[in-house]
Each structure stands twice: as C-alpha cells, then as structure tokens.
Amino acid sequence: MSRVSLEGQVAVVTGAARGVGELLARKLSARGAKVALVGLEPDELKQVSERLHGDSAHWHADVTDHEAMARVAAEVGQRFGKVDIVVANAGVATGGPFAESDPESWRRVIEVNLIGSAVTGRAFLPALTRSRGYLLQIASLAAITPAPMMTAYCASKAGVEAYAHSLRAEVGHRGVRVGVAYLSWTDTDMVRGADQDEVMRELRQRLPWPANKTYPLGPAVDRIVDGVERRSAHVYGQWWLRGMQGVRGGLPGVIGTVGQREMRRFADRLTGMRTGLVGAGGAADEQHRTASNTQRH
Numbered sequence: 001m002s003r004v005s006l007e008g009q010v011a012v013v014t015g016a017a018r019g020v021g022e023l024l025a026r027k028l029s030a031r032g033a034k035v036a037l038v039g040l041e042p043d044e045l046k047q048v049s050e051r052l053h054g055d056s057a058h059w060h061a062d063v064t065d066h067e068a069m070a071r072v073a074a075e076v077g078q079r080f081g082k083v084d085i086v087v088a089n090a091g092v093a094t095g096g097p098f099a100e101s102d103p104e105s106w107r108r109v110i111e112v113n114l115i116g117s118a119v120t121g122r123a124f125l126p127a128l129t130r131s132r133g134y135l136l137q138i139a140s141l142a143a144i145t146p147a148p149m150m151t152a153y154c155a156s157k158a159g160v161e162a163y164a165h166s167l168r169a170e171v172g173h174r175g176v177r178v179g180v181a182y183l184s185w186t187d188t189d190m191v192r193g194a195d196q197d198e199v200m201r202e203l204r205q206r207l208p209w210p211a212n213k214t215y216p217l218g219p220a221v222d223r224i225v226d227g228v229e230r231r232s233a234h235v236y237g238q239w240w241l242r243g244m245q246g247v248r249g250g251l252p253g254v255i256g257t258v259g260q261r262e263m264r265r266f267a268d269r270l271t272g273m274r275t276g277l278v279g280a281g282g283a284a285d286e287q288h289r290t291a292s293n294t295q296r297h
Contacts, residue, residue: 193279
C-alpha cells in the first residue's frame with residue numbers, strides 16, 4: 001500500500017511514558033504528526049511531550065476506565081480538531097506459574113492489554129470514522145505462540161489480536177483501517193523487568209533462535225512507523241515474525257511437548273517467584289491502583 005504522509009496528522013499513543021510508546025511518539029512527531037500522549041505517569045508524559053518536535057499534549061488516564069478514555073477522546077478532539085491515528089500500545093505483564101500467580105496481577109494483565117485496548121478503540125472510533133483513520137493494535141509474538149509461565153500475557157495478546165482482526169472486518173467499509181503489530185522480545189522496561197527473575201531469564205535464553213534474543217527498540221519502532229504510514233493490516237517489529245504466521249497452527253503442540261520438559265527442568269526453582277507486574281510500567285500501574293483504592297476508601 002502507498003504511504004500516507006504524517007505531516008499534520010493527529011496521532012494518539014497510549015502507554016506513551018516509556019518504551020515503545022515513547023519512542024513511537026518521538027518518531028511520529030519527527031515526521032510531522034501532532035501527538036496526544038496517554039498514560040498513567042503524568043510527570044513522565046510531560047517530559048516526553050516537551051521533547052517532541054512538534055505540537056503535542058498529554059493526558060493522564062487509565063485505559064481500562066471507559067469514562068476517563070471517553071473524556072480523553074473528547075478533549076483530544078477539542079485540542080487538535082481531529083484524530084487520524086490511534087496506537088493502542090498500553091500494556092503490562094507478569095510471569096511465573098499460573099497456579100501460584102497473584103490473581104489480581106493476572107487479572108490486571110487481561111484488563112489492561114485486552115479490555116484497555118477495546119476501551120481505547122471504543123472511545124476513539126467515532127473520531128477515526130470521521131477522519132477515515134487508522135487504529136494500530138500492538139500485539140506480540142505471544143499472540144502467535146503460547147508459552148509456559150506467561151499465561152496472562154499470552155491470553156491477553158491472543159485476545160487482542162482476535163479483537164483487532166474482528167474490528168477490521170466491521171469498520172473497513174466505513175473507511176477505517178485496523179492493523180495489528182507483532183513484536184518479539186524488545187529492549188523495553190517490561191522485558192528488562194521480566195529478566196530480573198532468574199528463572200524467566202533462563203527460560204527465555206533456552207528458546208530456539210531467533211526467539212531467544214532481545215532486539216533493539218529503534219528498528220522495531222521504525223517498522224511500526226512504516227506500518228502506520230502504510231496503514232498496514234499486519235506490522236512486524238522483527239523481520240522473522242512474518243514467517244511465524246505460516247506455522248502457528250502447529251506451535252501449541254510443539255510448545256506443549258517442549259514446555260513440559262523445560263518445566264520439569266526448572267521445577268525445584270519455581271517456588272517463591274515474584275508474582276506482581278514487571279518493569280517500571282508495571283510498578284506505575286500498581287501505584288495507580290493503590291492510590292485509586294485509597295481514594296475510594
């Protein structure tokens with residue numbers, strides 16, 4: 001598909017305080033887009049906004065809160081006059097055995113990654129319909145292949161992939177394009193946070209090449225920007241992920257067999273693993289929920 005110039009386009013990026021969201025905002029801004037940043041860390045969002053090349057603004061909001069996101073969508077429309085691009089990037093993760101997982105953290109991964117993406121889409125779809133715009137959903141290799149110790153994350157990313165594919169079929173006739181972006185392990189706070197657990201780090205290192213590597217953030221985000229310009233249905237942050245689509249049907253069986261062997265190898269080291277959300281973004285989410293609970297009581 002031909003490229004759409006980003007000059008003068010209005011792009012909304014959720015989870016924009018750090019990682020993929022921050023760098024994506026910077027690169028979209030450098031190509032002429034006006035950027036609306038959304039996330040849970042107002043100080044960090046303000047700093048990101050101040051470093052952008054062009055016009056930008058930031059909003060503090062929980063993507064799982066429909067009323068908050070509806071307010072953000074209205075205010076973004078008032079501030080910039082339109083919305084052309086929405087990148088649903090906000091996400092959190094937790095790892096470890098399902099049986100010993102913290103129920104609240106497990107549920108929160110589903111809420112942010114899946115429900116939050118749907119809330120974001122619902123809030124901004126009217127504006128995207130008016131502009132005949134583009135919604136890009138950030139998914140993961142975890143949507144293509146299951147993995148032990150990642151039940152919540154894999155479930156959330158598989159779910160959000162299906163949601164986005166379904167939505168594409170619904171809104172295409174109205175001029176709205178919907179894409180799904182897939183990333184393998186990319187150098188972000190989330191991945192570095194997961195690697196702080198010795199078992200999770202070693203399990204990942206034992207994955208077959210090329211899934212056992214951590215990839216630099218810059219090239220992955222460049223591919224996402226290219227996908228935004230092309231309004232692509234599928235965007236691959238690493239070159240080899242496209243090939244995974246052709247073999248994904250057989251992956252659950254392979255992972256089921258190999259995973260059992262690996263879990264047996266690590267069985268005596270699984271007790272006492274950290275069960276909360278990982279990385280700085282996970283910490284920010286936990287602080288937000290603690291503050292919200294305190295205010296309610």
